[in-house]
Amino acid sequence: MxxxxxxxxxxxxxxxxxxxxxxxxxxxxxxxxxxxxxxxxxxxxxxxxxxxxxxxxxxxxxxxxxxxxxxxxxxxxxxxxxxxxxxxxxxxxxxxxxxxxxxxxxxxxxxxxxxxxxxxxxxxxxxxxxxxxxxxxxxxAAPPALLVLLPQRDAGPAERLLEGWRNCPGPAAGRRRPALEVLRYRDWPQAVAEVAARERAGRVAALFGPYLIDAEAALAAAPPPAGLPLLLPVSLRGLAPEAATVRFGLPGQLEQARALIAERPRAVRWRLYRDPDDPAAVAQARSLAAELAAQGRAVEETASLLAPETAAGAGPAAVLALSPLPPPGAAAAPTALALPAANLDWDAAQAWRQGGARLRLVHAYPPQAAAAPGRWIGPQQAWQALGCELLAHLPPLPADAAAVPAWRRLVAESPPLRLQGWFELPALAPAASEDGRVTLRDWPDAPTH
Structure with missing residues (x-):
């Protein structure tokens, strides 16, 4: 030359x-x-x-x-x-x-x-x-990057997360924090097509913190390229294992619901509340109903939280809310409600509680750190803290497309993200039970750890 x-x-x-x-x-x-x-x-x-x-x-x-x-x-x-x-x-x-x-x-x-x-x-x-x-x-021929997916509509929370990740504390001496490349999409099919094109060109190491709230069903119907990792996906509903290669994912609502059920092994009757206009909740109710029936438990899927007539000697059913909690009606209410914390509406919950109902919540992560009692941690703060920790400890990005498979294997074998005084998040979800990765508590009492 x-x-x-x-x-x-x-x-x-x-x-x-x-x-x-x-x-x-x-x-x-x-x-x-x-x-x-x-x-x-x-x-x-x-x-x-x-x-x-x-x-x-x-x-x-x-x-x-x-x-x-x-x-x-x-x-x-x-x-x-x-x-x-x-x-x-x-x-x-x-x-x-x-x-x-x-x-x-x-x-x-x-x-x-x-x-x-x-x-x-x-x-x-x-x-x-x-x-x-x-x-x-x-x-x-640009080297593979960490790609952040952000929707163009209603993107305020997603933009705040991205801004937080860009302003994480500096990494350890001798390390550089990986740069984040951003893809803003109009709709999910457009996002998948663009990601697939970049994957074919060897330009994507992983999707970092893809914002998937309200896009979980679309992702299940049109998943990204097989084997492309989703690092720390931002999802409330959770992602089906067959739909994505998730690394450092928080337990979704289906896993949270299973933890609430497992907490009551003697409950032989369950009512699963889901809004019929909430397709994700309907799908989750169908899946849980099949699991409960296989265990020999009576189960009812319902669009109402009002307590029905109880057969003599049957005892009240345990009630699990898979859709956001609505206000109580005038009829008899259940004495206990279990629900993922994301489905809690404060005003509705207060009305249920004043009517005599006990509310049992499950969180995808501890909502308080043991080292800081009284300081509540919201979902935005949790994802931001986890993302900063992940950016600080990821292996150096691959130099070219040929090095991507080895880099992805390193990520899958990474040690848990350890947030001191709070909790640990493993790279891979436990194969058997998710129960140990959630926090169960009564509302509005202090959480347990």
Missing amino acids: DPATAADALRLELGRRLYRLGLGRDGREIGARIGAGGAVGLRGGAVACANCHGGDGRGGGEGWVRAPDLRWFALGRPRLRDDGSRRPGYDRAALARALRAGVAADGVGLDPAMPRYDLADDELDAVFAHLRALDRGADA
């Missing part, structure tokens, strides 16, 4: 690392400032261009900000804005001003969410070369 060609290759590789990983010359984490007046300083993967503009440069979203297409054919030509005004095209000088000072090609200040980067001239040249290379599809 002649010297000029070698220099171009090195420049492109530096531009790719800057764009995708936030790593500059000699592997330094580049610094940047965001927010009004540059109030917040961030480094490395937290300010990688690919986080907002996508690994392919096609643009995307970050919170309420829409990130434009950065491929040079789009960035370098004039463009008409939505209001009819004309934005001039970028050249190298305009790009330098945008990246360093946050000023667009027409002299207008960019959104405060756009980082203002600390870039040397050779690093700026490398970014410029990489953006031009995106036009030619040169990024197809």
Whole structure:
């Protein structure tokens, strides 16, 4: 290779690392400032261009900000804005001003969410070369990444999780936190198609914390490519083992319901409440009913929590709510209700309790840490803490597609995530019973551990 060609290759590789990983010359984490007046300083993967503009440069979203297409054919030509005004095209000088000072090609200040980067001239040249290379599809050989799936609609909680993971405490000395590449999708089929294309190209090491709340049924119907790990999936309902390769998953509602049933081995009659318009709960009720019947227990699936007439000598049935808890009615109510904590509506629960019902809850994780009694931990905090711990301890990402299978095996064999004074989450769910991974308690009394 002649010297000029070698220099171009090195420049492109530096531009790719800057764009995708936030790593500059000699592997330094580049610094940047965001927010009004540059109030917040961030480094490395937290300010990688690919986080907002996508690994392919096609643009995307970050919170309420829409990130434009950065491929040079789009960035370098004039463009008409939505209001009819004309934005001039970028050249190298305009790009330098945008990246360093946050000023667009027409002299207008960019959104405060756009980082203002600390870039040397050779690093700026490398970014410029990489953006031009995106036009030619040169990024197809990009190394495998951790891909975060976020829905475009009702994405507030998902965006807050992503922001928390990007601002995790710094990793141990000598380690770099992996950068997260973001794919925002309109609907699940679109997400699966894009993930499958990236998997075929060897560009995905794993899906990291994919936001699957309300998408569990869609995922079961259209799973991602076989063998692609879902690291720490964000799911309330839980995922069917045949639908995904889950690593570091919290117990879903079906596993939680089984723990509530196992707690009452002498209960011979069960009523399973599910809203008929809640297909996931209907499917869970059907599965549990078959399991209970196989154990010789009487079971009834019902759309009402009101207590029916009890046959003489039969005793009251144990009631398990698989859909969100509704307000009580005027008729006789059950004396005890068991339910996953995510199905608890505070006002409805208070009304049931005032009517004399005892509520038994199950949580996917301990809602309080033993080291901090009185401090409640919500689902958002739990997923954020687990994600930061996972990012800090994952093996270094594979350098190329050929190294992905070995990397995935390492992840499957990883030790549990240990959150000191709280709990441990294993990489693989226990093969037999999930009961030990949940927390059972009465509401509103203090939880047990």
